Amino acid sequence: KxxxxxxxxxxxxxxxxxxxxxxxxxxxxxxxxxxxxxxxxxxxxxxxxxxxxxxxxxxxxxxxxxxxxxxxxxxxxxxxxxxxxxxxxxxxxxxxxxxxxGVKTGNQPAGKMEYHVIPHSLPGHPDCKSIRIIYNIPPGIQGPEHPNPGKPFTARGFPRHCYLPDSEKGRKVLRLLLVAWDRRLIFSVGTSSTTGESDTVIWNEVHHKTEFGSNLTGHGFPDPGHLDNVLEELRAQGITEEDALVEK
Ligand SMILES: [Zn+2]
Ligand SMILES: [Zn+2]
Structure with missing residues (x-):
């Protein structure tokens, strides 16, 4: 794959x-x-x-x-x-x-997405292990699909680690995130809303949890509605369970 x-x-x-x-x-x-x-x-x-x-x-x-x-x-x-x-x-x-x-795609720069199961539970999901996703995108030069073609872009905070419960619904979200990655929809190049830096790699519309054992940033667990929210955000990008089955 x-x-x-x-x-x-x-x-x-x-x-x-x-x-x-x-x-x-x-x-x-x-x-x-x-x-x-x-x-x-x-x-x-x-x-x-x-x-x-x-x-x-x-x-x-x-x-x-x-x-x-x-x-x-x-x-x-x-x-x-x-x-x-x-x-x-x-x-x-x-x-x-x-x-x-048709099939919507984005302008996510080239990089790598990996995942594995870790033997610890997330707050709010005591009955299962967890999935850690690791995204890695190096800095590079913007292509014609980016805001400033030919100009460099930065990539801050990579590798970025994200977490899902290793439950049935968590694994479904993972399958759809893999489709979103293939369609270049997880990240984009633009202006960071947190730092104001332009020409940098930013998240694109699909929320991820980047905190594991706590929720100090608001990007952690527990968050009972999180998986449903992500499924809704993926649907808004045109990605549903059928897409995951087709692309297997
Ligand atoms: Zn018109
Ligand atoms: Zn319409």
Whole structure:
């Protein structure tokens, strides 16, 4: 299993233009509603307000699309521009309701994720052992998917140790975290909310417990809702139990 977190582009994407990717998730809209597109804030009945590069002209019949699952409508060109601004990984996320189309990936730098069971219990989980996850990401140079391509980024506090109870639910969270790591969604490059340092490796939306025997930082145990919260955060990234089964 590839756990070095450096497999960005899915082979199925080879040769797919951004327009083709976006079109896959859209239904045609014959008469657009009298509403504004929430990406460009211009009426859906008129042209897209997007004025940047990389988006080709579009016929009137195709100027507005409805996302197939959630039903939200946007200018086609606005969705293409949004796609071009992201990872271009073949996935699209509705900016209104956050429904994910395709498989969302992130921009986590290359590194290593390891885990093992340790024979001690976490506070609040007296009946089981614990899982220790060790993340290691070295500093490096930002790629095109990062905020400042070509500039170095720092990586503070690695290896970072994180803990889960070795219970059924804890192991389920671990399986989904392994999927999140493969999809480069555990860390990102940006500005640290604790230190204010920019161009550094930061956590990305999925909370981890970094304290073992105590809870002095608020990132420890006991925390009865923690595993359910993490499952919810992973779901928001498009990762559910089915993903863990498929990727085995
Ligand atoms: Zn628009
Ligand atoms: Zn939506």
């Amino acid at each position: 590839n756990l070095n977190g450096s497999s960005p582009v899915h082979p199925a994407l080879a040769g797919k233009t951004p327009e083709e990717v976006v079109k896959k998730y859209l239904q045609k809209v014959k008469s657009p509603p009298e509403e504004d597109c929430t990406i460009c804030m211009e009426p859906l009945g008129g042209p897209s307000g997007y004025k940047g590069p990389g988006v080709g002209p579009v016929s009137k019949a195709e100027s507005v699309g409805r996302l197939t699952q959630c039903g939200h409508q946007y200018h086609f060109q606005c969705l293409v521009a949004m796609y071009n601004n992201g990872n271009k990984d073949g996935s699209l996320q509705c900016p209104t309701c956050k429904t994910i189309y």
